[in-house]
Amino acid sequence: QQQVKQSPQSLIVQKGGISIINCAYENTAFDYFPWYQQFPGKGPALLIAIRPDVSEKKEGRFTISFNKSAKQFSLHIMDSQPGDSATYFCAASRDDYKLSFGAGTTVTVRA
Amino acid sequence: NAGVMQNPRHLVRRRGQEARLRCSPMKGHSHVYWYRQLPEEGLKFMVYLQKENIIDESGMPKERFSAEFPKEGPSILRIQQVVRGDSAAYFCASSPAVSIYEQFFGPGTRLTVL
Numbered sequence: 001q002q003q004v005k006q007s008p009q010s011l012i013v014q015k016g017g018i019s020i021i022n023c024a025y026e027n028t029a030f031d032y033f034p035w036y037q038q039f040p041g042k043g044p045a046l047l048i049a050i051r052p053d054v055s056e057k058k059e060g061r062f063t064i065s066f067n068k069s070a071k072q073f074s075l076h077i078m079d080s081q082p083g084d085s086a087t088y089f090c091a092a093s094r095d096d097y098k099l100s101f102g103a104g105t106t107v108t109v110r111a
Numbered sequence: 112n113a114g115v116m117q118n119p120r121h122l123v124r125r126r127g128q129e130a131r132l133r134c135s136p137m138k139g140h141s142h143v144y145w146y147r148q149l150p151e152e153g154l155k156f157m158v159y160l161q162k163e164n165i166i167d168e169s170g171m172p173k174e175r176f177s178a179e180f181p182k183e184g185p186s187i188l189r190i191q192q193v194v195r196g197d198s199a200a201y202f203c204a205s206s207p208a209v210s211i212y213e214q215f216f217g218p219g220t221r222l223t224v225l
């Protein structure tokens with residue numbers, strides 16, 4: 001039983017475009033929502049994270065939008081660059097260490 | 112400042128053999144977590160350890176899998192009598208004592224069982 005559902009499985013975007021990845025969760029006890037970026041052959045690296053007391057968090061070209069009532073959150077990558085090509089994982093935890101990951105989205109940015 | 116280190120990076124075992132995966136946390140980190148990533152899937156939590164203590168092993172298969180984090184040396188994930196279904200990428204993460212949420216991941220060990 002997957003606690004965090006992520007979509008799409010993959011996406012292709014032109015350089016300069018916007019990449020949008022969506023995640024949905026069921027467990028209302030989750031209160032920490034990080035996004036990880038993973039390059040081939042590497043481990044996931046923390047990209048940005050949000051707590052449910054805010055609806056949006058922006059760091060550079062990366063923005064998390066959070067909708068508590070819909071139990072959904074999304075990652076927006078603005079002005080996508082070829083170097084952003086990677087697999088992105090959303091995750092959630094209940095104020096503890098046990099991260100529940102989505103299945104991942106492979107983003108390809110075409111030059 | 113070296114990150115989380117894992118070795119070996121690639122490990123090939125035949126069915127029935129043992130696999131030992133090692134993880135050295137970042138300097139100053141005393142919490143270690145192991146995750147498994149099956150092909151086309153996200154990471155699944157396996158176990159959380161502190162020095163000499165297993166805190167939560169709820170994600171570990173009941174048989175053949177064990178983990179330790181001794182007072183000295185790296186954390187070890189041990190898989191006995193491996194089967195083809197154990198083929199996966201195994202990631203270790205660590206966090207500092209004061210911020211258990213910020214988990215920093217190693218590059219992973221890719222286990223292939225022939």
